[in-house]
Amino acid sequence: MSDRTIRYSRNEQTSRQSTASPEPGFVGSVVDSQAAQDQASIVRAHDSVIPPDSNTGGKSPVNAKLAFIDWLAFTFIPPSEFDPLPWIKEILVQVFNFPERLYLESGQRGWNGYKHRVDLDQYGLLAFGGESQRGSYHIELNAHGCALVQDWHKVKHWGETFGVKITRSDLAHDDYEGQTVSIQKAIEWYEQDGFTNSGRPPKRHLHHDFESGDGKTFYVGARENGKLCRVYEKGREQGDKSSPWVRVEVELRNKSREIPWDVVVNPGHYLAGAYPCLAFLSAIQQRIKTIQKSVNINYARLVSWLKQAAGKAVSLMLEVNGGDAEAVVAQILRPGRPKRFQHFEDFDIHVLIDGVPV
Secondary structure, eight states: OOHHHHHHHHHHHHHHHTTSOOOSSOOSOOOSHHHHHHHHHHHHHHTOSOOOOGGGSSOOOOOGGGOEEEEEEEEEOOOTTSOHHHHHHHHHHHTSOOOTTOOOOOOSSOBTTBSEEEEOTTSEEEEEOOGGGTTOEEEEEOHHHHHHOSOHHHHHHHHHHTTOEEEEEEEEEEETTSSSOOHHHHHHHHHTTTTOSSSSOOOEEEEOOTTSSSOOEEEEEEGGGTEEEEEEOHHHHTTOTTOOOEEEEEEEEOSSSOBOGGGGTOHHHHHHHHSGGGTTOOOOOOHHHHHHHHHHHHHHHHHHHHHHHHHHHHHHHHHHTTTOHHHHHHHHOOSSOOGGGGGGGGSOOOOEETTEEO
């Protein structure tokens, strides 16, 4: 997709998007002191996702790398001069770094009011069609899809250029040692009004694992209100029953607010500004670290499962084949990967077994 294409389509796209009913809230960040005052009133009125910005003259304690985007959903109308599906594929490949092999075909089933749904491999979904949707297309990118993105500034530029509306954005921070964030600390924060921005404190709920090692989750807020915080034991969820790895995640939806595209390039600012208790998160987030951690845990679970399910059968096959492991593998090997590992083929990942690279 060339710069010429973006410039050619921009005015028409902005005009088409402006016909939709606007939602309360605002787009953009604070750029001067007067804007800061104007934005502040909207923050109070709509519980905006926008935290104070460092451009107001003071020093911001927030590091933009504190967080990463773990889910992104958005709605848009493709330019009329392009065939929608080929244009969308080009955007996904060039802007979101999707693999070239991506194939888009109209699905027979619908999704949330849309007539058609197309699964984007293991990276998310595309939905379109239906009179009530008025020509709009909707994309949901899950954690695997978001992990493909190499340049969020390019994504931001595309979204703002074509008037794309973000409908959901999940911001996450990982504490791999469980020292900065934990379930118990989150409960204490709640009891100390750390999740209260104004008025009454939001609802909360604890999903307990009753010490099974499966992992606890502490919820604050409600999805239907457009803002939900989850603090959960991510490592245990992935299968390591003794892992200290905890994730804090804030899910934002465009309910009584507009989510600006700045959120994808400064997720740390927005996560830290979501609740008072999250203002001083200190770990620097690196997305690739999360992927490596997931590979290690999932691979260990895979080995354990295979040992229990087929270990004795493999042992017998080794006896029959005179201890020739290659002959045994050749007889049972199937092409492909388990679904949970498919998305790792797009990354340069080194799997560790008991701390040793393989």
